[in-house]
Amino acid sequence: MAQNRKMQGFVESKHLGLVGEDGAAGGPLMVFHLSTAGSGTSNTSLTMAEKVRVIDAFCYLRAAGAASDTLQVFNGSDAISDAIDVSGGANTRAAAGEMDDTKVEIAAGGTLKVTHTDAASSDAPVIDVYVLAVKVA
Secondary structure: OOOOOOOOOOOOOOOOOOOOOOOOOOOOEEEEEEEOOOEOOEEEEEEOOOOEEEEEEEEEEOOOOOOOOEEEEEEOOEEOEOOEEOOOOOOOEEEOOOEOOOOOEEOOOOEEEEEEEOOOOOOEOOEEEEEEEEEOO
């Protein structure tokens, strides 16, 4: 199969631009997918290969959550998002309502972490979490 020379290196983000502070340079969204373990309170994390700015976080419950269950997105040990209520039914979508603009930039080599807190017992469902980010300088 012939290679498309115009697209060579694009998929590996070699030719993707950085998003500038002044908005003059646009760039593509990066989507990070993390799944929580389910059953009890858990942490799931990824090490960032490049510096990114988190701009949104949302999730889908694979099964019904329980009262007071929450999910939160972190930059290492610093909270990026507010506590997201994940006590809804199966297939419910939940999203961060607030993002701490002093914590949204994760350095290359830094840790994007999701903490799922099961407040009542160990009945937490598996949750698919999607974090949207842009590559920054």
